[in-house]
Amino acid sequence: MGVRFGLQRSLIFWSGLLAVVFLCWAWKDSRERRTYVQVAGFLLASDQGGLVLERNPYLFRDFEAGREPALVLRRTMKGPFLLHGKGELVNDGLVDPEWDYRELCENTMSYQPQGNWLLFIPYWLLLMVAGLAWWVLLLWRLRRRIDWGQEK
Numbered sequence: 001m002g003v004r005f006g007l008q009r010s011l012i013f014w015s016g017l018l019a020v021v022f023l024c025w026a027w028k029d030s031r032e033r034r035t036y037v038q039v040a041g042f043l044l045a046s047d048q049g050g051l052v053l054e055r056n057p058y059l060f061r062d063f064e065a066g067r068e069p070a071l072v073l074r075r076t077m078k079g080p081f082l083l084h085g086k087g088e089l090v091n092d093g094l095v096d097p098e099w100d101y102r103e104l105c106e107n108t109m110s111y112q113p114q115g116n117w118l119l120f121i122p123y124w125l126l127l128m129v130a131g132l133a134w135w136v137l138l139l140w141r142l143r144r145r146i147d148w149g150q151e152k
Helices: 011-032 101-110 123-149
Strands: 033-039 042-047 050-055 064-069 081-084 117-122
Touching: 011 033, 011 042, 011 123, 050 123, 081 101, 101 117, 117 123
Parallel strands: none
Antiparallel strands: 033 042, 033 064, 042 050, 050 117, 081 117
């Protein structure tokens, strides 16, 4: 009798599958809608194909959560980035539709106070990390299961 892997009974398998499906859905949803929650000087948003964590104590004072249509920007598959406020006094406030999300954030952060920052982590990176962790855990489970099945 061969070794059965029993994935249908594995909590690791179903948890990983749920996490990967959720990340794929969140990625697709973030292209069409911006979902956010803000509290105590911080904003966490799903926007433009990634997660955004922003510190701005001047704007995000009260609790607020919501969904709104996403800006129509040029779509790119850039990596994560961290931007800091530059404190410049002049900004025209115009949004160029040829910009990608990073260019928009760079423009916005140029006139933010120096204590403010913005971190963007794309969903493709989160999906890659979650998939790799899931794969490693499944291999660990398989190895443990095969080791237990052997007689010494």
